[in-house]
Amino acid sequence: MTAPRSFPLEGAEGNRLEATLWDGYGHPVIFLHGGGQTRHAWDATARRVAEHGMRAIAVDQRGHGESAWVASGNYTFAHFAEDVAVITRQVHDMFQARPSAVGASLGGLASLAAQTRDPDLLESLVLVDITPRMDPEGVARIQGFMGARMEEGFATLEEAAEAIAAYLPHRRKPRSLDGLRKNLRLGDDGRYRWHWDPAFIKGPRNVNEGADALMRDLIDALPDLRLPVLLVRGVQSELVHEDYAREFVERTPSASYVDVRGAGHMVAGDRNDVFSRAVLDFLTGKMAA
Numbered sequence: 001m002t003a004p005r006s007f008p009l010e011g012a013e014g015n016r017l018e019a020t021l022w023d024g025y026g027h028p029v030i031f032l033h034g035g036g037q038t039r040h041a042w043d044a045t046a047r048r049v050a051e052h053g054m055r056a057i058a059v060d061q062r063g064h065g066e067s068a069w070v071a072s073g074n075y076t077f078a079h080f081a082e083d084v085a086v087i088t089r090q091v092h093d094m095f096q097a098r099p100s101a102v103g104a105s106l107g108g109l110a111s112l113a114a115q116t117r118d119p120d121l122l123e124s125l126v127l128v129d130i131t132p133r134m135d136p137e138g139v140a141r142i143q144g145f146m147g148a149r150m151e152e153g154f155a156t157l158e159e160a161a162e163a164i165a166a167y168l169p170h171r172r173k174p175r176s177l178d179g180l181r182k183n184l185r186l187g188d189d190g191r192y193r194w195h196w197d198p199a200f201i202k203g204p205r206n207v208n209e210g211a212d213a214l215m216r217d218l219i220d221a222l223p224d225l226r227l228p229v230l231l232v233r234g235v236q237s238e239l240v241h242e243d244y245a246r247e248f249v250e251r252t253p254s255a256s257y258v259d260v261r262g263a264g265h266m267v268a269g270d271r272n273d274v275f276s277r278a279v280l281d282f283l284t285g286k287m288a289a
Helices: 039-051 077-095 106-117 136-148 157-167 211-224 242-251 272-288
Strands: 005-010 016-023 028-032 055-059 100-104 125-128 184-186 192-194 229-234 255-260
Touching (some): 016 039, 028 077, 039 100, 100 106, 106 125, 125 272, 211 242, 229 242, 242 255, 255 272
Parallel strands (some): 028 100, 100 125, 125 229
């Protein structure tokens, strides 16, 4: 495996997308983070995937991390899905293989929407604690946390860490704040703010625009999915109830799901060891088949 390297990709509007490649010289796997996160949410899992002989490509989605904020303000699920389709075709051309995708929350729904529009897009798909049916109170809680300090920001990294700890009391506090630093940007006023465009949740074409209709369309499209799909659910998830997971598997051919104990919606961060093993078992099993 080579050392991780960053490189640019292009989105559906010609928007610049920043990506990192962990190169194990084998099957390409695209990692797409959740809303409000960055590609660094996948660092540990991407490394393990590359160590097992695959190519892990983690992408900052539009308006997040080091990727460009889109001047159009287009941050609906449909626009993220269009980016996924364009990204996937670029990765296919780079490595001459149809990629798999691992998508958390926003990234999972965008991948699912892109796949329903083009059944030949992906080799396989891992959805991380997300289905088209979600608990509305859970959605409101997550977006409430994201928006609470969106404009005010934080005076220090420690202050941001305390806010996260209050929101995720079940998660052990990290010994270092280096990982958190990657999810924040330092403004000219010396304050830290989340590393995403505020228009993502407050702009005229934000992530909630048209979401209900898209989710209904995705639910209707599930029986037509033919690629292998794995749903990895956090047992303590505030978004995906167990009956939602069962419904998803019942409606989706070639789908299965696993529960990760001790994890909430942020499965990869809560129990990365268990999460990474589930992803590897799925990917290596499908690749061998």
